[in-house]
Amino acid sequence: xxxxxxxxxxxxxxxxxxxxxxxxxxxxxxxxxxxxxxxxxxxxxxxxxxxxxxxxxxxxxxxxxxxxxxxxxxxxxxxxxxxxxxxxxxxxxxxxxxxxxxxxxxxxxxxxxxxxxxxxxxxxxxxxxxxxxxxxxxxxxxxxxxxxxxxxxxxxxx
Amino acid sequence: xxxxxxxxxxxxxxxxxxxxxxxxxxxxxxxxxxxxxxxxxxxxxxxxxxxxxxxxxxxxxxxxxxxxxxxxxxxxxxxxxxxxxxxxxxxxxxxxxxxxxxxxxxxxxxxxxxxxxxxxxxxxxxxxxxxxxxxxxxxxxxxxxxxxxxxxxxxxxx
Numbered sequence: 001x002x003x004x005x006x007x008x009x010x011x012x013x014x015x016x017x018x019x020x021x022x023x024x025x026x027x028x029x030x031x032x033x034x035x036x037x038x039x040x041x042x043x044x045x046x047x048x049x050x051x052x053x054x055x056x057x058x059x060x061x062x063x064x065x066x067x068x069x070x071x072x073x074x075x076x077x078x079x080x081x082x083x084x085x086x087x088x089x090x091x092x093x094x095x096x097x098x099x100x101x102x103x104x105x106x107x108x109x110x111x112x113x114x115x116x117x118x119x120x121x122x123x124x125x126x127x128x129x130x131x132x133x134x135x136x137x138x139x140x141x142x143x144x145x146x147x148x149x150x151x152x153x154x155x156x157x158x
Numbered sequence: 159x160x161x162x163x164x165x166x167x168x169x170x171x172x173x174x175x176x177x178x179x180x181x182x183x184x185x186x187x188x189x190x191x192x193x194x195x196x197x198x199x200x201x202x203x204x205x206x207x208x209x210x211x212x213x214x215x216x217x218x219x220x221x222x223x224x225x226x227x228x229x230x231x232x233x234x235x236x237x238x239x240x241x242x243x244x245x246x247x248x249x250x251x252x253x254x255x256x257x258x259x260x261x262x263x264x265x266x267x268x269x270x271x272x273x274x275x276x277x278x279x280x281x282x283x284x285x286x287x288x289x290x291x292x293x294x295x296x297x298x299x300x301x302x303x304x305x306x307x308x309x310x311x312x313x314x315x316x
Contacts, residue, residue, distance in 0.1 A: 095263050097255045105253050107265065112306060113313065114270040148270060155271065155313050 015131045016042050020138035024049070024079040031075070048072060049134055051127030061124045065098050073098070073106060073126050077116065080138055081108045084115055084145045090157065098123045108145060111158040115145035173289045174200050178296035182207070182237040189233070206230060207292055209285030219282045223256050231256070231264060231284050235274065238296055239266045242273055242303045248315065256281045266303060269316040273303035 015021060025042045032038070037045055049072060051059075074096050081092040090110050098104035102123040108116035118141075120126075128134035149156045173179060183200045190196070195203055207230060209217075232254050239250040248268050256262035260281040266274035276299075278284075286292035307314045 093263070095253060095255045095265060097253045105251070107253060107267075109265075109272055109275075112272040112275065112310075114267055114272060117267075117270065152270075152310070152313055155310055 012043065012131060015135050016046075018135045018139070019083065020079065020142060021046070021131065021135050023083050024076060024134075024138065027075045027079045027082065031071075046131065046134070049076070049128055050131055051125070052129050056125040056127055059125045061102050061122050064100060065102055065123045069124060069126050070096065070098055073120070073123060076126075076134075076138065077106050077108055077118075080116060080141050080145065083142045084108070084110075084149060087146045088149045088156070096120075108141075110149065111156045113148060113152055113155040113158075115148050116141050170201065170289060173293050174204075176293045176297070177241065178237065178300060179204070179289065179293050181241050182234060182292075182296065185233045185237045185240065189229075204289065204292070207234070207286055208289055209283070210287050214283040214285055217283045219260050219280050222258060223260055223281045227282060227284050228254065228256055231278070231281060234284075234292075234296070235264050235266055235276075238274060238299050238303065241300045242266070242268075242307060245304045246307045246314070254278075266299075268307065269314045271306060271310055271313040271316075273306050274299050 016025075021042075025045055028045050029037060048068070074094065077094045077096060081094045085092045088110070092108060092110045092115065095107045095109075096104065097107075098120060102121065102125075104120040104123060106116065106118040106120055107114060128137065174183075179200075183203055186203050187195060206226070232252065235252045235254060239252045243250045246268070250266060250268045250273065253265045253267075254262065255265075256278060260279065260283075262278040262281060264274065264276040264278055265272060286295065
C-alpha cells in the first residue's frame with residue numbers, strides 16, 4: 001500500500017466521523033427496520049450516495065425517478081434537518097417534491113421559516129462526486145439553516 | 159322557481175365573482191391549452207372542486223391519489239399564490255407533496271418565508287362542501303399569506 005493510499009484511507013475515516021456524515025448514516029440505519037445493514041460499515045452504507053460525474057451521466061433521466069434515488073434525496077435532507085433540530089430545538093420538517101422530469105424542490109422548514117430551499121434538477125442522477133463533497137455540502141446547508149433559525153427566531157417559532 | 163332558488167342562484171353568481179374564486183378559474187383556464195373549457199361557464203369549471211361531505215366519504219383512500227385530484231390541489235394553492243404575488247410583487251412558489259397514503263404538505267412560499275403551510279390528509283378526497291366554503295378558505299389563506307409577507311419583508315425577500 002502506497003503512502004498515498006494510506007493518506008486517502010485516513011481521510012475517509014476522518015470524513016466518516018464528520019457530524020454531517022454521521023447524521024446521514026443515522027438516517028439510513030433508522031430506516032433499516034429489518035437490520036439488513038446491521039453488519040455493514042458506514043462507508044458501505046453511504047456508497048449509493050457517491051456517484052462520480054461520469055457515472056452520473058450514464059444514468060437515464062427518462063421516466064420516473066427511481067424510488068431508491070428519491071429516498072436518498074429524502075434521507076440527505078432529513079439528516080440536515082435532524083442536525084438543525086439538535087441545535088435549535090423545535091421539530092424541523094422536510095418536503096421533497098420531484099416531478100416526472102426529475103425537477104422539483106427540497107425544502108427544510110420550521111414554523112414559517114425555510115431553512116433550506118433547493119431546486120432539484122435531474123433528480124434521477126442525485127449523488128455526490130466524493131464523500132468529501134457530500135460532507136461539505138451537508139455541512140454548508142446545515143450551518144446556513146442554523147444561522148437562519150437564529151437570525152429569525154420569531155418566524156422560526158410561528 | 160322558488161324565491162329560495164333565486165336567492166341561491168344570486169348568491170352563486172356573487173361568489174363566482176369573488177377574487178379568490180376568479181383566481182382559481184383563471185388557473186384552470188390557463189392550463190386549458192387545447193381550449194377544451196372555452197365554452198364552459200366558470201361554475202361548470204369549478205364543479206370538480208365542490209364535493210359534499212357524503213360524496214367525499216365515498217371516494218376510496220386506497221392506492222395512489224388520482225392525478226386529476228392532485229392537479230386540483232395544485233391549482234387551488236396556485237390560485238392563492240397568484241393573488242399573494244399580485245399584492246406583494248415577487249414570484250411565489252407552490253410545492254405540493256402527497257404520498258401514497260394521501261398525506262402530505264401544501265406549501266406556498268417566497269424567499270425564505272412560508273406563506274401557507276397546510277398538512278394534507280386524505281388528499282384523495284380533496285374538495286369543498288360548497289363554492290362558499292371554497293371561496294372563504296381561499297380568501298382566508300390569501301389574506302394570512304399577504305399579512306405574513308408584510309410582517310416579515312426581510313425574510314420574504316431573502
